Amino acid sequence: MPEITVIIPAYNAEKTILETIKSIQEQTFSNFEIIVINDGSTDDTQLVLEKIKEPRLKIISSQNEGVSAARNKGIKAAQSEYIAFIDADDLWTNDKLELQLAAIKANPDIGVVYSWTSQMDETGKKFHSGARVFIEGNVYQDLLIVNFLENGSTPLMRKECVDEIGGFNVNLKYGEDWEFYIRLAAKYKFAVIPKQQVFYRQSPSSATSKVAVMEQNLLMTLEIIYQSVPSHLQYLKNQTLAALYHYLAATYFAHVKNSSHINIVGQKLWTAISLNPKYLLDTVTIFYIFKWSIMKLFTPQIVKKLISLKN
Incomplete structure (x- = not known):
């Protein structure tokens, strides 16, 4: 039985998803399953995924319903005690899961472990640092003011905690991860790995x-x-x-x-x-x-x- 389920919502991700999955495959911790939810992609995302030789990979194809619905499908299909999300164009350092898992196992009161993020441009060649915070324990008030986790590719969570709060709100178009984290913080304590472990890809908007x-x-x-x-x-x-x-x-x-x-x-x-x-x-x-x-x-x-x- 895998110990961690890594959930990847994917929509038209043919250009980036191979690199994302590679960053998961290169983790120093290896007892995980990868669930990719192909959320109604109209490009070759499905073909790219089917060519990957990875026994830990599961592909769920569905009609396009948005990132929150896709993540919820991944949660429902997860077989593990712990869950991590990563977007289909983001990357992890190879020690991300190992260090986060050790931290969450060390304290049964912890429901969520997060790490620091650096932003990268669309090409993945230019970087700048995100927030470098040390907020732990009862983070509810701090998280109300600002989403210091910064993105949806950051935390490792106990699945029982995610099940308890009911997953993501499918009616939200922006800030759905922030709202999700706040509901977790209302019930569970957070811990931080004070290290940059996530590369968040910023997609340019023309208008x-x-x-x-x-x-x-x-x-x-x-x-x-x-x-x-x-x-x-x-x-x-x-x-x-x-x-x-x-x-x-x-x-x-x-x-x-x-x-x-x-x-x-x-x-x-x-x-x-x-x-x-x-x-x-x-x-x-x-x-x-x-x-x-x-x-x-x-x-x-x-x-x-x-x-x-x-x-």
Whole structure:
């Protein structure tokens, strides 16, 4: 019986899924099964998967229902005591499962173990560090404010904990992993492996309209989250909104093409600051204000030539 089930939701992932599965095959811990849910792909994802010679691999093909439904199908099919998710374009370091499993076994009170992430571009050649946090134990309040796990490829979880909270909310389009983690944190303790073990691939978006759709859906996710937050913690909602708008300002920065886009960035940035003035003491926020001010004076194209800035 495998000890860990690795679940991969895959939609049109023919270009990246081989590399993702290779990073799983190269793990120092080997007693696992891999379940790939081909979520109605219209490219050659299925053909690519069928050519993989891996006895631990199981393929579930279904109609396209979205990442949450795909993950839930993987959970239902899982045969193991522990579950890990990885998106079909992300990568792990080879010690990810070994170190996380040791940590979760060392403490029966722990339901979730997460690691640090680095973002990589679409080509997988450029990287920058994500959050480097040491938040452990009862992380519920911290997770309400911001998703410090950052993505869906990070944690290892006890399957009984996942079953207890009922899996992913299939009605959410963005932030579904954040909402899922919060429900876990309401019942179980978290532990961290203070090491970069996940490479999260950032896919470029060509239009600010797509970021606007993301914003709308993240606000909807936030409202759903706070419907179940105890009354004595409702005061945290402004901090959560501030963190969300701070994230949106950074996201909009990546898609600035004209003066109207620059104005949108400013709106999101100042909304974050008005909701949580402590951001004015944050070096990242000060950097954003400087960058925004420069963009107001020059065109985005000139700014990007003058300075190389990571968003």
